[in-house]
Amino acid sequence: MPNDIAREVEKLADELGIDRKRSIGEVAKELKVEAHVIRFWEEKFPQIKPEIGAGKRRYYYNKQFKVLKKIKQFLYEEGYTIAGLQKLLKKRKLNNYKDEDLDTILEVEFSEQEKAQLLAEKNQENFALEDFIISKTNQKIDDNLKMQLFANLKNAKQKLEKLKSLFV
Template sequence: MHIDLPEKRYYKIGEVAKAFQVNASLIRFWEKEFDIIKPKKNAKGNRLFTQEDINNFKLIFNLVKERGFTLDGAKQKLKKNPDSIYDTQEIINRLEAVKAELIKIKNQL
């Protein structure tokens, strides 16, 4: 899944939800369920997500929404062998970028 977010230091919950095409409530729920997501909060209590949080959301989204893991299964997978998941996700991200570039070239022809 290609996430279209501008390069920023912090992202608001609405931006993250829109990028993943989910409700903000799901983002809040995953934040509570998964320890790897730790957004900062401003004085008002609004969540501010870093790029690392976005990458962790990509992993969780891939496991739960795309590969069909249960929440408990995704938690176990992340705890059991997190390095292999990060490597796999990095490969997927690179392949999606190549695919997007090829589609762009195809459309220009």
């Protein structure tokens, strides 16, 4: 019930053009992420420019909050990588939008081609990660095999030396 009221107040404030100022803690709580995640997104998406107040406190206005919500949606719910989302935003920005229109860029639905491209990039990243893991696993197997062969050779050498001592 309180969340419904808060949403209604926020919707009304948006309609009236009232820009609400939120602290990073409030934003983190509403987005259900840690504050350090929001600061990390600021580094990755320079269009997110919070107001820095006294004591270096960060404050976000409605437009920035909407952008952060959209970024969270793409990363957490739709499974995009930061790199993939950055590429898409860069491409869209070059084609249609100004830098400060990040919220508009994020609001526009992805075309099927863009979705397919992001999915292909995501799959490529996954394959690269799998290849890396397999190579490391194979390296460990090779190392273990070498250790086993070395142990077998050492054992054979000891047996040969024992056999040799019988004849001397």
